[in-house]
Amino acid sequence: MRRRNVFALFGLAVLTALCVVSQADALQAQKAYKELIVTVVVTPSPAPVGFLQHDAAPPSAPAPAQVAQQLADPFAPLQIASSGAAWDVAPGGAVQIAQSTAQPTPVPVQFVAKPDPNANFLRIIPHTNTINAGYGTTTLSCVFEVFTFYTNSYKLLDWGYNTSKTSGSNSGTFPIENYSMTSYLSWAVPSLAPTFTPYNNSGPPGETTWTGVANQSQQRCIDLTLVVPNTQPAGTYTAVVQYNLYVTLP
Amino acid sequence: MRAIAAAAAALVLTAALMPPQPACAAFTGSAQLNYKILPTVKAQIIPNYASGFGPTGGLGSGSTPAPGPNAVANGGTVDFGNVVVGYQYLYKYAAQIKVQTNDSAGFVVYGEGATDFNGSNPVPAPATYPIFQTLYWLLSNTGNTAFSPATSFNRTNGNAIAGGSGGIDYSPVGGVPSPMSVVWSSPSAGNVTQGFDYQLRLAGTVPASQFNLYIVYTVIGN
Numbered sequence: 001m002r003r004r005n006v007f008a009l010f011g012l013a014v015l016t017a018l019c020v021v022s023q024a025d026a027l028q029a030q031k032a033y034k035e036l037i038v039t040v041v042v043t044p045s046p047a048p049v050g051f052l053q054h055d056a057a058p059p060s061a062p063a064p065a066q067v068a069q070q071l072a073d074p075f076a077p078l079q080i081a082s083s084g085a086a087w088d089v090a091p092g093g094a095v096q097i098a099q100s101t102a103q104p105t106p107v108p109v110q111f112v113a114k115p116d117p118n119a120n121f122l123r124i125i126p127h128t129n130t131i132n133a134g135y136g137t138t139t140l141s142c143v144f145e146v147f148t149f150y151t152n153s154y155k156l157l158d159w160g161y162n163t164s165k166t167s168g169s170n171s172g173t174f175p176i177e178n179y180s181m182t183s184y185l186s187w188a189v190p191s192l193a194p195t196f197t198p199y200n201n202s203g204p205p206g207e208t209t210w211t212g213v214a215n216q217s218q219q220r221c222i223d224l225t226l227v228v229p230n231t232q233p234a235g236t237y238t239a240v241v242q243y244n245l246y247v248t249l250p
Numbered sequence: 251m252r253a254i255a256a257a258a259a260a261l262v263l264t265a266a267l268m269p270p271q272p273a274c275a276a277f278t279g280s281a282q283l284n285y286k287i288l289p290t291v292k293a294q295i296i297p298n299y300a301s302g303f304g305p306t307g308g309l310g311s312g313s314t315p316a317p318g319p320n321a322v323a324n325g326g327t328v329d330f331g332n333v334v335v336g337y338q339y340l341y342k343y344a345a346q347i348k349v350q351t352n353d354s355a356g357f358v359v360y361g362e363g364a365t366d367f368n369g370s371n372p373v374p375a376p377a378t379y380p381i382f383q384t385l386y387w388l389l390s391n392t393g394n395t396a397f398s399p400a401t402s403f404n405r406t407n408g409n410a411i412a413g414g415s416g417g418i419d420y421s422p423v424g425g426v427p428s429p430m431s432v433v434w435s436s437p438s439a440g441n442v443t444q445g446f447d448y449q450l451r452l453a454g455t456v457p458a459s460q461f462n463l464y465i466v467y468t469v470i471g472n
Contacts, residue, residue, distance in 0.1 A: 033310045037397055100471045102293040103417045106464035107345045110320060111330035115458045123454045129383045162397055240397040
């Protein structure tokens with residue numbers, strides 16, 4: 001009899017635990033998500049703005065006789081249109097021959113833009129789509145803004161997309177990389193805290209960007225810091241970040 | 251008088267007895283002829299050039315993209331169909347360029363928008379939306395996604411002819427497109443082909459409307 005009671009109590013405990021867990025799951029749901037693309041153009045160290053040829057002789061003033069001749073006849077020495085040489089118009093050199101061109105039939109492009117059903121809850125407002133970065137650290141203010149709103153309490157989460165956790169083993173390249181490597185791209189919400197945090201690159205659920213109470217609309221700037229290691233080849237890369245709005249269900 | 255006649259007869263006789271001379275023997279020789287074959291460039295564009303063409307992506311938008319009605323195989327329009335603002339799309343096998351040239355120095359291909367996107371049905375305000383950082387190009391590759399690195403198209407500085415359907419007149423801007431609009435080049439002569447995918451990155455500010463433009467490719471021999 002006592003053993004039967006123990007089993008009944010154990011079953012009740014398991015049932016209670018399951019109820020609590022499932023209820024917790026039901027309380028939160030993903031309402032919307034957005035992908036953000038930031039193009040990163042890595043360039044080598046800045047090219048010199050000028051060039052000075054050290055071994056060149058300094059320019060000397062022309063002789064007075066030469067000046068007088070050029071003033072009298074600016075076209076001297078005489079140029080002969082046809083000199084009897086092999087070429088009347090020599091190929092190459094300073095002579096330019098009209099380049100041949102072709103312009104085939106243009107390509108028509110079309111799309112029909114439909115309104116975003118999630119725009120009332122989650123929006124990304126881009127400001128800087130391309131980050132031009134040299135080697136080292138580049139910090140940019142308000143690269144984009146994120147808008148969030150919901151009628152219940154909510155939280156905004158982010159993670160780096162295109163990592164091996166979200167897009168196969170071939171991904172996970174610069175700048176977000178793959179866990180356990182730290183992302184070279186970090187974010188901060190200056191209106192909340194100045195601290196920069198490397199983007200989460202270990203897959204969902206990601207990290208909390210901010211939270212909101214019921215009926216609170218927030219539109220905040222996101223600052224970015226990018227570190228380009230010296231080993232990174234120059235080129236164009238993309239950083240893709242997914243923002244997720246998780247809301248509390250009534 | 252008799253003497254003159256005798257002399258003339260002797261001259262005629264002498265001429266008749268002389269062996270015949272070669273007709274042009276005094277003018278034979280050689281001439282060096284130098285010439286240059288002018289380079290020629292020909293090009294063709296094929297939209298929707300491979301099976302499987304059309305839009306993908308729109309992750310998170312809640313709808314599945316599909317080619318619009320004007321997208322037909324090996325022609326027609328690069329028609330993304332219905333897309334949701336705020337999302338990104340990839341149009342696979344959008345356009346293929348074929349170039350034939352005898353220019354040993356090769357060629358450069360430029361591609362740019364004849365205009366910005368023109369909105370219609372309904373006409374938004376303003377009526378156009380920038381092509382820059384909205385429509386991108388990338389070389390065709392089976393691994394391409396809506397998030398692959400790509401380069402934005404630019405709007406031309408030249409004059410669109412017939413809204414772009416007739417191409418672009420570059421004569422007011424030096425006769426050539428902007429160097430920023432280079433999409434492809436080859437260092438040698440030959441018959442070569444390159445395919446391109448397009449990306450559409452729609453900001454949340456794009457108004458609901460139908461948008462159209464023409465992408466004009468210009469091939470110039472080096």
